[in-house]
Amino acid sequence: MMFxxxxxxxxxxxxxxxxxxxxxxxxxxxxxxxxxxxxxIELDLRPEVTQQHGYFHAGATSSVTxxxxxxxxxxxxxxxxxxxxxxxxxxxxxPARQNRIVARGRxxxxxxxxxxxxxxxxxxxxxxxxxxxxxxxxxxSVEGIxx
Amino acid sequence: MMFxxxxxxxxxxxxxxxxxxxxxxxxxxxxxxxxxxxxxIELDLRPEVTQQHGYFHAGATSSVTxxxxxxxxxxxxxxxxxxxxxxxxxxxxxPARQNRIVARGRxxxxxxxxxxxxxxxxxxxxxxxxxxxxxxxxxxSVEGIxx
Amino acid sequence: MMFxxxxxxxxxxxxxxxxxxxxxxxxxxxxxxxxxxxxxIELDLRPEVTQQHGYFHAGATSSVTxxxxxxxxxxxxxxxxxxxxxxxxxxxxxPARQNRIVARGRxxxxxxxxxxxxxxxxxxxxxxxxxxxxxxxxxxSVEGIxx
Amino acid sequence: MMFxxxxxxxxxxxxxxxxxxxxxxxxxxxxxxxxxxxxxIELDLRPEVTQQHGYFHAGATSSVTxxxxxxxxxxxxxxxxxxxxxxxxxxxxxPARQNRIVARGRxxxxxxxxxxxxxxxxxxxxxxxxxxxxxxxxxxSVEGIxx
Numbered sequence: 192m193m194f195x196x197x198x199x200x201x202x203x204x205x206x207x208x209x210x211x212x213x214x215x216x217x218x219x220x221x222x223x224x225x226x227x228x229x230x231x232i233e234l235d236l237r238p239e240v241t242q243q244h245g246y247f248h249a250g251a252t253s254s255v256t257x258x259x260x261x262x263x264x265x266x267x268x269x270x271x272x273x274x275x276x277x278x279x280x281x282x283x284x285x286p287a288r289q290n291r292i293v294a295r296g297r298x299x300x301x302x303x304x305x306x307x308x309x310x311x312x313x314x315x316x317x318x319x320x321x322x323x324x325x326x327x328x329x330x331x332s333v334e335g336i337x338x
Numbered sequence: 339m340m341f342x343x344x345x346x347x348x349x350x351x352x353x354x355x356x357x358x359x360x361x362x363x364x365x366x367x368x369x370x371x372x373x374x375x376x377x378x379i380e381l382d383l384r385p386e387v388t389q390q391h392g393y394f395h396a397g398a399t400s401s402v403t404x405x406x407x408x409x410x411x412x413x414x415x416x417x418x419x420x421x422x423x424x425x426x427x428x429x430x431x432x433p434a435r436q437n438r439i440v441a442r443g444r445x446x447x448x449x450x451x452x453x454x455x456x457x458x459x460x461x462x463x464x465x466x467x468x469x470x471x472x473x474x475x476x477x478x479s480v481e482g483i484x485x
Numbered sequence: 486m487m488f489x490x491x492x493x494x495x496x497x498x499x500x501x502x503x504x505x506x507x508x509x510x511x512x513x514x515x516x517x518x519x520x521x522x523x524x525x526i527e528l529d530l531r532p533e534v535t536q537q538h539g540y541f542h543a544g545a546t547s548s549v550t551x552x553x554x555x556x557x558x559x560x561x562x563x564x565x566x567x568x569x570x571x572x573x574x575x576x577x578x579x580p581a582r583q584n585r586i587v588a589r590g591r592x593x594x595x596x597x598x599x600x601x602x603x604x605x606x607x608x609x610x611x612x613x614x615x616x617x618x619x620x621x622x623x624x625x626s627v628e629g630i631x632x
Numbered sequence: 633m634m635f636x637x638x639x640x641x642x643x644x645x646x647x648x649x650x651x652x653x654x655x656x657x658x659x660x661x662x663x664x665x666x667x668x669x670x671x672x673i674e675l676d677l678r679p680e681v682t683q684q685h686g687y688f689h690a691g692a693t694s695s696v697t698x699x700x701x702x703x704x705x706x707x708x709x710x711x712x713x714x715x716x717x718x719x720x721x722x723x724x725x726x727p728a729r730q731n732r733i734v735a736r737g738r739x740x741x742x743x744x745x746x747x748x749x750x751x752x753x754x755x756x757x758x759x760x761x762x763x764x765x766x767x768x769x770x771x772x773s774v775e776g777i778x779x
Contacts, residue, residue, distance in 0.1 A: 208390050211390035212388070212389050212390050212395065213385045213386055213387075213388050213389075214386065214387050214388055214389060214395035214397060214398055215395075217364070217386040217387070218397075238360045239360055239361065239364040240360075240361050240364070241359070241360050241361055242359050242360075242361060243355050243358035243359050244483070248359065248361035248362075248401065249401075249404055249423055250361060250365075250397070250400065250401025250402070250404050250405065251361055251401065253397065253400060253401070253404070254395065254396075254397025254398065254400070254401060255397070257396055257397050257400070258397065275430070276396055276430055277429070277430055277599060277623065278427065278428060278429040278430060278572065278621075278623055279427070279428060280425065280426070280427035280428075280574055280721040280768060281425060281426060281427075282424070282425040282740075282748050282768050282770065283422070283423055283424055283425060284740070284741045284748060285741075299723075299725070299763075299766060300725045300726075300763065304598060304625075305571060305625070307723050307725060307766070309766070322740075322741065325740060325748070325750070325768065326768075327572075327721060327723050327766065327767075327768060329571065329572055329623065329723065331598075331599070336391070424746060424770065425719065425768075425770055427574040427621060427721055429593075429601050429621050429623065431593070431594045431601060432594075446576075446578070446616075446619060447578045447579075447616065451745060451772075452718060452772070454576050454578060454619070456619070469593075469594065472593060472601070472603070472621065473621075474574060474576055474619065474620075474621060474719075476576065476718065476719055476770065478745075478746070502684050505684035506682070506683050506684050506689060507679045507680055507681075507682050507683075508680065508681050508682055508683060508689035508691060508692055509689075511658070511680040511681070512691075532654045533654055533655065533658040534654075534655050534658070535653070535654050535655055536653050536654075536655060537649050537652035537653050538777070542653060542655035542656075542695065543695075543698055543717055544655060544659075544691070544694060544695025544696070544698050544699065545655055545695065547691065547694060547695070547698070548689065548690075548691025548692065548694070548695060549691070551690055551691050551694070552691065569724070570690055570724055571723070571724055572721065572722060572723040572724060573721070573722060574719065574720070574721035574722075575719060575720060575721075576718070576719040577716070577717055577718055577719060630685070
């Protein structure tokens with residue numbers, strides 16, 4: 192899908208907001224793709240992001256998924272509007288046993304107040320990607336909050 | 339609600355599984371309440387768990403929420419069965435501006451294969467608790483996986 | 486929870502909107518309780534609302550649940566604002582084998598733009614109520630749409 | 633995506649189960665496409681399926697969506713297994729103002745116990761289709777229940 196941006200700074204705003212999220216840094220997450228309505232975030236496996244079996248913790252993968260969906264929405268907001276996640280739902284499809292995951296946030300329907308996005312997580316491996324989770328997100332555009 | 343446990347080790351299993359989740363340690367999360375069908379996890383505000391405005395990142399609060407719901411279910415599982423989150427949905431109600439949050443996971447309906455739990459997050463402050471989020475979780479009981 | 490109403494007509498608006506929903510009439514649904522932030526809708530078992538096993542179809546129970554949640558929100562809206570469901574999630578807990586169900590919509594958090602509600606469905610029988618489903622709903626307040 | 637069926641009767645089972653759902657008949661829903669992992673159901677606008685503004689009631693559109701997702705899953709089940717919806721989540725994107733809607737259920741990940749499906753609803757009109765809703769569904773395969 193093609194989306195129209197409403198700010199000349201759409202990309203810079205996403206990058207600076209991401210850089211300001213200390214939690215993303217704490218996880219070791221990297222912003223690897225920013226386009227109108229689309230943001231990818233990647234995360235490498237380290238002990239700090241694992242659950243009891245040594246795989247990615249669903250909380251860690253969901254955290255980067257939430258950020259990917261939120262920033263995908265933010266790319267389409269006008270200047271002066273920040274983004275809040277109001278709700279989301281995630282279905283976990285396969286264990287995240289790979290050494291790297293990528294969360295792909297994609298806007299489904301932009302809106303003045305509410306934007307709906309989906310976000311899928313894939314485990315990246317040499318033998319092909321594995322579909323880790325799929326989710327739906329509602330993002331709210333709020334005037335006057337910093338991105 | 340009163341629930342019957344099906345394992346003599348129900349509490350020890352939850353505590354040892356939580357201790358084995360390096361991600362919970364990385365967040366600084368603490369297991370503060372374990373009862374049949376009920377688990378609370380607390381998290382203190384530190385820069386490492388914040389978003390761009392200095393509040394708790396929704397990913398951090400949701401991660402402890404997921405663990406609280408999953409361990410609430412695990413308290414009711416028979417020996418030899420581990421827990422997997424299959425899906426969840428969270429509505430964010432208020433910004434998490436407090437210095438501490440508590441996620442309260444509570445089983446709604448136990449089942450042989452699927453257990454449904456709810457989990458609410460509250461921001462703890464001297465002037466009273468604030469309702470940060472509410473969510474619903476589906477947990478699956480899987481034979482042969484370590485807790 | 487106690488909620489403040491913002492319209493003198495809060496109850497009449499809900500009743501007239503419900504009466505105007507031909508789909509509720511087609512199902513045979515009845516509005517049985519209206520209070521600030523709380524609405525109950527009941528539905529009797531008839532062949533027209535069943536699935537292939539003769540129980541209530543989840544679509545029929547979910548439809549009255551959606552209306553119960555939406556009208557619970559509408560009780561708290563100011564004059565001139567109508568209600569739209571923006572999203573919801575339902576967990577089905579038990580088959581709806583009873584002769585009557587009641588859907589109880591309750592506001593969790595009212596808001597100027599978004600209101601969060603929960604809605605539970607119970608199957609009513611002489612030996613006690615059975616918990617059929619639990620769900621979370623996001624309702625939007627929209628100026629200028631008729632209730 | 634291509635899926636393998638596990639029953640010679642995969643299509644007949646879906647068609648006979650749909651025909652047995654009196655609620656689908658009461659709505660006026662029609663099964664218009666059945667393929668492995670994919671089912672479409674259509675619904676025409678009649679007063680009986682409308683809300684207070686004369687558009688499709690979200691309960692009516694969601695009911696056919698639930699059936700489309702459930703039957704998409706059932707196409708992939710082995711003989712002797714029936715389908716139960718365990719939970720679902722729907723985001724409503726646009727009002728359903730058209731004269732006809734089509735709900736397209738598609739399996740995302742088949743499984744022995746749980747199958748994840750998505751289902752999108754489109755309003756059909758001469759000037760192009762409108763995206764009415766998008767949703768995620770968890771379907772359970774249960775031995776010994778009639779389809």
